[in-house]
Amino acid sequence: MLRHVVLFTWSDDADEERREQTLAALRRLPEEVGGMTSFAVGPDAGLREGNAHTALVADFPDVEAWRRYADDPVHLQIIADHVKPILAARSAVQYEV
Amino acid sequence: MLRHVVLFTWSDDADEERREQTLAALRRLPEEVGGMTSFAVGPDAGLREGNAHTALVADFPDVEAWRRYADDPVHLQIIADHVKPILAARSAVQYEV
Numbered sequence: 001m002l003r004h005v006v007l008f009t010w011s012d013d014a015d016e017e018r019r020e021q022t023l024a025a026l027r028r029l030p031e032e033v034g035g036m037t038s039f040a041v042g043p044d045a046g047l048r049e050g051n052a053h054t055a056l057v058a059d060f061p062d063v064e065a066w067r068r069y070a071d072d073p074v075h076l077q078i079i080a081d082h083v084k085p086i087l088a089a090r091s092a093v094q095y096e097v
Numbered sequence: 098m099l100r101h102v103v104l105f106t107w108s109d110d111a112d113e114e115r116r117e118q119t120l121a122a123l124r125r126l127p128e129e130v131g132g133m134t135s136f137a138v139g140p141d142a143g144l145r146e147g148n149a150h151t152a153l154v155a156d157f158p159d160v161e162a163w164r165r166y167a168d169d170p171v172h173l174q175i176i177a178d179h180v181k182p183i184l185a186a187r188s189a190v191q192y193e194v
Contacts, residue, residue: 002142005152007104007188042192045099047160055102055190057154063144091104091188093152095139 001037002060003097004069006090007052014086019043019053025082026056032078035069036060052091059097066094098134099157100194101166103187104149111183116140116150122179123153129175132166133157149188156194163191 010019026041041056060066069075107116123138138153157163166172 003137003152003154005102005104005154007102007190009188040100040192040194042194044190045160045192047163047191048189050189052188052190055100055192057100057102057194063142066144089188091106091149091186092145092147093104093141093149094144095137095142095152097137097139097154 001097002063002066002094004036004056004058004060004066004092004094006056006092008054008056008083008087009052009089010054010086011088018086022082022086023054025078026054029058029069029075029078033069033072033075035065035072052089063094098194099160099163099191101133101153101155101157101163101189101191103153103189105151105153105180105184106149106186107151107183108185115183119179119183120151122175123151126155126166126172126175130166130169130172132162132169149186160191 030036030039036058039058044051044053127133127136133155136155141148141150
């Protein structure tokens with residue numbers, strides 16, 4: 001199984017409402033794109049200084065399923081409309097679990 | 098449930114053997130520290146340019162269980178001995194799932 005992990009840090013000028021909109025858009029990915037066997041995106045709990053702002057962890061049956069998700073036009077549109085405009089930094093890993 | 102996510106980027110001067118040693122040390126965390134209900138650490142699959150090098154995702158029943166893990170002396174020793182010496186960058190999030 002391939003796990004896809006992304007940690008997002010948002011721009012300082014992205015207010016709470018804008019971040020909530022982006023989170024809501026990311027939460028639609030299982031319904032609008034699919035292909036994953038599990039999916040959880042959410043805001044950092046604020047327990048540690050210096051953390052990123054949002055985590056996304058999604059499991060896929062195999063690399064091909066992840067590629068279909070990654071390249072899906074609906075996914076790319078959500079990134080273009082909701083992620084990129086407020087993105088300060090992004091760190092990602094795909095790994096076998 | 099609280100999910101703890103860390104993405105590590107290793108120093109260029111940390112060779113494959115050194116990275117393997119660090120990964121092996123991190124893989125001992127469930128046995129040597131515990132407290133999590135699931136745990137998976139592994140190297141990036143190399144599917145995307147610009148990714149971090151290693152991901153760690155661990156689920157804890159609650160914030161207190163995560164804090165016990167985070168502050169455990171054995172955990173801190175593994176970080177000091179195996180992570181910090183080869184760490185170039187680290188990104189983390191704890192979030193409710």
